[in-house]
Amino acid sequence: MNFDQRTQQTKRIFVLGVFCLVGCGEGPTSVPVASLSEAAPPPAELEPTSESSQTAAAVAPAEKSQPAAVTENEPKVPPRYTVRKAVSAPKTATIPPVLLSAGHAKLCTAKVGDAFPKLSLPKLGGGQADLATLRGKQATVILFWHPDRWMARTALIDMQRDVAAQFPADQVSVVGIAVRQPAGAVQGALNQAQAQFPQLIDTEGKALATVGTQALPRLYVLDPAGKIVWFDIEYSEGTRRELWQTLAVLTKK
Numbered sequence: 001m002n003f004d005q006r007t008q009q010t011k012r013i014f015v016l017g018v019f020c021l022v023g024c025g026e027g028p029t030s031v032p033v034a035s036l037s038e039a040a041p042p043p044a045e046l047e048p049t050s051e052s053s054q055t056a057a058a059v060a061p062a063e064k065s066q067p068a069a070v071t072e073n074e075p076k077v078p079p080r081y082t083v084r085k086a087v088s089a090p091k092t093a094t095i096p097p098v099l100l101s102a103g104h105a106k107l108c109t110a111k112v113g114d115a116f117p118k119l120s121l122p123k124l125g126g127g128q129a130d131l132a133t134l135r136g137k138q139a140t141v142i143l144f145w146h147p148d149r150w151m152a153r154t155a156l157i158d159m160q161r162d163v164a165a166q167f168p169a170d171q172v173s174v175v176g177i178a179v180r181q182p183a184g185a186v187q188g189a190l191n192q193a194q195a196q197f198p199q200l201i202d203t204e205g206k207a208l209a210t211v212g213t214q215a216l217p218r219l220y221v222l223d224p225a226g227k228i229v230w231f232d233i234e235y236s237e238g239t240r241r242e243l244w245q246t247l248a249v250l251t252k253k
Contacts, residue, residue: 095230095249096242104233110211114228116142116220117210121177121200124186134198136173137224139250141243143176144208144218147189151235152217156193158240163247164197172251173197179216180205221246 098112110117119131134140141163145152156176164174174197178186183201190199202208212218215233221243223229230246232239247253 093249093252095246098231100233104215107215107233108212108231110220110228110231112228112230116222116226116228117207119177119200119207119210121202121207124178124183124190124199124201129198129200131175131200132226134173134175135222135224135226136167136169136171138167138171139173139224139247140222140226141172141174141247142220142222143174144179144202144211144216144220145176146179146216147181147185149216153189153193155217155219155235155239156189156195160193160195160197162240162244164195167247167251169197172247175200177202177207179208219243221250223250 100108116131120128121131123129131142141159143155143159145155147153159174159176163172166172176190176195176197176199178189178199179202181201182203186199186201190196200207208216208218211220212233217235218231218233219235219239220231221229229250230242232242
């Protein structure tokens with residue numbers, strides 16, 4: 001065998017060895033494409049620049065907010081309770097001060113310490129009455145009211161239950177003065193509130209004008225001499241509490 005033949009044979013052996021190493025030997029384990037896609041997380045998306053954000057916001061249509069659907073299990077709004085807590089005598093037996101804003105003070109001409117104006121008005125049901133003849137020996141509560149105000153309706157109920165039903169009428173009297181209302185409307189409101197204390201009719205509002213203007217209902221408490229010891233305009237739970245505190249002082253209850 002000459003030199004050229006040995007060279008060619010050597011090349012063939014070398015090529016066969018390479019093929020044997022590649023095809024027959026254990027190479028690196030191949031990994032399926034599906035496994036790679038599952039194992040490797042997707043590439044993170046680049047945050048858009050301010051310019052691209054504005055462009056995307058301009059192109060994308062605005063989503064309309066849909067109202068939340070009402071389900072059967074959704075809690076309903078509780079009804080307004082009409083039962084009121086019983087008031088009790090305060091620990092400190094002092095008449096509360098009358099605190100009014102500057103605007104409310106301008107609506108009041110009768111102040112604490114003033115003698116309550118002398119009034120003579122028609123009585124509900126007929127006849128005329130002087131307010132002085134209806135005063136109590138220990139205290140007198142006077143309620144100016146108008147039937148179309150819910151605060152007045154609440155005050156009528158409270159005056160009947162908290163005052164008229166709790167004290168003898170000759171000791172603590174309650175007098176209502178209905179302002180600018182016909183007798184029929186006044187009686188209807190009294191029936192609804194089940195109020196039974198005496199009522200006077202101020203048809204033209206002249207009686208109200210002697211103590212102030214607007215801001216109904218108004219409550220005044222008079223001492224045995226007929227002087228104003230406490231009053232409040234409009235009506236609230238605070239009014240109810242301070243009224244009872246005032247009566248507790250006057251009656252020593």
